[in-house]
Amino acid sequence: MRYGYFGPAGTFTEMALLRLPGVEDVERVPIASVEAALEAVRDGSVDAAVVPIENSVEGGVSATLDALSSGADLVVVHEVLVPITFVLAARAGTTLADIRGVGSHPHAWAQVRHWMGARLPEATYVPCLSTAAAAAGLAGDDTAYEAAVCAPVAAQAHGLQVLAEDIGDNRSAVTRFVLVARPGRLPEPTGADKTSVVLFQADDHPGGLLELLEQFAARGINLTRLESRPTGDALGRYCFSIDFEGHVNDERVGETLMGLRRVCADVRFLGSYPRADGAVVEVRPGTRDTDFTAARAWLRGLRNG
Numbered sequence: 001m002r003y004g005y006f007g008p009a010g011t012f013t014e015m016a017l018l019r020l021p022g023v024e025d026v027e028r029v030p031i032a033s034v035e036a037a038l039e040a041v042r043d044g045s046v047d048a049a050v051v052p053i054e055n056s057v058e059g060g061v062s063a064t065l066d067a068l069s070s071g072a073d074l075v076v077v078h079e080v081l082v083p084i085t086f087v088l089a090a091r092a093g094t095t096l097a098d099i100r101g102v103g104s105h106p107h108a109w110a111q112v113r114h115w116m117g118a119r120l121p122e123a124t125y126v127p128c129l130s131t132a133a134a135a136a137g138l139a140g141d142d143t144a145y146e147a148a149v150c151a152p153v154a155a156q157a158h159g160l161q162v163l164a165e166d167i168g169d170n171r172s173a174v175t176r177f178v179l180v181a182r183p184g185r186l187p188e189p190t191g192a193d194k195t196s197v198v199l200f201q202a203d204d205h206p207g208g209l210l211e212l213l214e215q216f217a218a219r220g221i222n223l224t225r226l227e228s229r230p231t232g233d234a235l236g237r238y239c240f241s242i243d244f245e246g247h248v249n250d251e252r253v254g255e256t257l258m259g260l261r262r263v264c265a266d267v268r269f270l271g272s273y274p275r276a277d278g279a280v281v282e283v284r285p286g287t288r289d290t291d292f293t294a295a296r297a298w299l300r301g302l303r304n305g
């Protein structure tokens with residue numbers, strides 16, 4: 001098996017990949033952007049790819065959400081949660097006073113803003129493709145920045161000096177990563193599963209979002225993430241990217257998806273997969289599989305007279 005990941009080596013995404021079960025037998029292929037990593041899955045050059053999707057501080061990773069909601073269908077087959085610790089790294093001999101520019105990934109920069117405001121208020125942010133790419137840049141001598149915000153492993157891998165440790169504004173920051181594959185066999189239901197979809201509505205109308213939410217509420221389904229993303233067609237046109245508890249094989253999830261299919265112009269199914277936190281889904285009274293099958297049998301009886 002070949003797994004692509006948002007690289008180069010030393011990104012937080014590589015750490016997520018290393019936490020996957022059976023990774024010892026997997027060939028790891030670093031790919032410099034999320035879009036290219038997902039495209040490599042689509043064109044078959046890798047079997048699956050790991051990308052960041054959601055951050056407990058910054059919210060959804062737009063590049064991932066947008067690349068999953070357009071183009072050929074892909075599905076999430078696994079999720080991984082990684083606690084994130086940032087360091088400020090620089091070439092040997094650099095002091096805080098020498099730093100004019102700081103290179104990093106936009107999601108990393110957003111999570112160290114307060115630290116930077118307090119300790120390096122004059123420093124300019126230099127956007128880089130990833131935290132590890134920012135660190136790798138410092139291994140050469142021609143960069144528009146003197147320090148990088150990256151993972152401790154990336155600083156170490158490039159022989160950089162760590163000027164400050166644990167500089168994240170929120171010490172309990174966690175990023176959620178997903179393993180994405182071409183549609184095929186679904187992961188088995190475990191009782192602690194999540195399902196992801198992107199919902200497109202035909203038009204903009206009062207109560208449009210409520211109509212979607214009602215489908216979930218009526219079947220006792222708890223949402224774990226809800227984001228609106230521009231469709232790109234026109235200003236004000238949005239789709240909804242949603243994660244919710246349950247597996248597509250659960251009756252209540254199947255009924256919800258059918259309800260959504262009726263009221264949406266398009267429902268893009270992004271997979272059912274085991275939850276990384278293992279939290280068992282609490283099924284509300286009246287929404288168990290047996291409740292749905294009994295209700296269906298009752299209706300069949302009515303129709304048969």
Ligand SMILES: O=C(O)C(=O)Cc1ccccc1
Nearest residue numbers: 011012013105107108130131
């Ligand atoms: O740039 C990286 O190392 C990534 O994997 C993306 C990222 C950046 C910041 C927090 C979590 C993931």
